[in-house]
Amino acid sequence: MLTFFEMFEAIRGFMETGGQVLTLIAGLIFIMWIVILERIVYALNGYRSYEKNILSTWLNRNERASWDAQQIRQAQISRASIALNQHLAFLGALVALCPLLGLMGTVTGMIEVFDVMAISGSGSARSMASGVSKATIPTMAGMVGALSGIFALTWLQRNAKRQVELLEDHLLVER
Secondary structure, eight states: OOOHHHHHHHHHHHHHHHOHHHHHHHHHHHHHHHHHHHHHHIIIIIHHHHHHHHHHHHHTOSOOSSHHHHHHHHHHHHHHHHHHHTTHHHHHHHHHHHHHHHHHHHHHHHHHHHHHHHHHSSOOHHHHHHHHHHHHHHHHHHHHHHHHHHHHHHHHHHHHHHHHHHHHHHTOOOO
């Protein structure tokens, strides 16, 4: 098993191989997963107490069939939907940025390859190797970050939709 120092050195070497854009992608993925974990914790824990509060308020109403009561019901459902979907648009933007930053890493790596070719005057594979790695590693990292984020975002969106539908069912009018 690798020690902490060996793992840190391996990560540092990987980050150096990918260039500065890889550091930017890593920061973006870190922020993206902080938001994802916050939303998952809220969906699994925080929303439950919010939903219980809405249900108890609704069930304690004397009448639930009037137009006013239905407007209150719709407002409660809308507030719950907003609470569940909070930060999901921001999360979608972060997911979309991952492959774009990977593309930027590709462009900067290829510029380095062309600079080496212009300076050395030849197409030596050895001299182009670092630029090619700086071109491919950020692309891979951006795509991996986007794929992991899109799976989490899809789960969060489906969960929010399902929870709102369940709340609508729980707040039905008893006639």
